[in-house]
Amino acid sequence: MTTVKHIFILTILTTITTCGFGQSIDKTYSGWWARTRWTFEFKNDNTYKRTSNGHFGNTTYDGKYEMTGDTICLVTGSEQITGMQRSKYLLDKDSFLIDLQLYYDYKIVSQDIDFYNSKKRYDILKKPNMDSLIIVTKQQFDTIVQHCTSLLTTRRNIEIKDADHIKIIRLINTINMSQDTSFKSGIYAEFMKRVKDKDYEKEISTYYDWIPNRGMGFYFQKLQVELGGTPHLYSRYAIK
DSSP states (O other): OHHHHHHHHHHHHHHHHHHHHOOOOOEEEEEEETTEEEEEEEOTTSEEEEEEEETTOOEEEEEEEEEETTEEEEOSSHHHHHSSTTOEEEEETTTEEEETTTOBEEEEOOSSOOOOBOOBOGGGSOOOOTTOOOEEOHHHHHHHHHHHHHHHHHSOGGGSOHHHHHHHHHHHHHHHHOOOGGGGSHHHHHHHHHHHHTTHHHHHHHHSOEEEOTTSOEEETTTTEEESSSOOGGGSOEEO
16 A cells, blocks of 8 residues: 555656656747748757758757747747747647747648748737727826937837837827827927938838738738828827
C-alpha cells in the first residue's frame, strides 16, 4: 500500500514538474515575403531555429522559446531577428504561425506544402467600434498635444511607437475638423507645423499598410485608425 502511495505521489510530482516547464511543439513553419523565404523550426526541447534565404540575406538564428496556450515567445535570440526582446508569435489553428509584430503568417511545412506566400493577418486583431467616442478633457487634450509635439520634434517618424502614432493621428483629425478658432494658434498651430515639417501624413503611409477610408483618406490596418477623409468618431478626440 505504501509503495503504491509513493508511486502515486511521484507520478503527481512528475506531472507538475513537466507542466511547470511549459508547453512545446515539434513543427516547422515557412513563408515567402519581401523576396525572402523565412523558416521557423520549433523543437520539443523548447529550442528554435529561424533561417532566411533571399533578398534579406542567408541568415540563421536560434535560441529558446516558451509556449503558453497558442502563443510562442522567443526568450533568447529574438533581438537579433526583430530588434525586440521576447518577440511573440500566434499559432492559428495549428496550421499557421503569425508574427504579432509584423503580422505576416507562415504555413506549417508538410509533404504537400513546401512553399507558401505569406499574408498580412490583420484579421486577428480585435476590431474597435469605430463610432465609439474617445472622450478627453481640454486639459488632457492639451497634454497630448504637447507630448506629441515633443515626439515630432525629437524623433524620426519611424521611431515613434504605434500607440503614439494613434494619438498623433487623432490630434490631426480633431484639429482639422474642428470649428474652434483657438486651434489655429498656440500649441495647436505649433503641433500642426511639426506635422507639416516632418511630412508626417505622407511618410507614415509608407510605414503602415492602409486602405482608403470614407472621403479617400487612410485607414491604417495595424493601428486600426483613420487619417483624413471623413474619419469615424474613434479616430478623433471628443473634448468635454
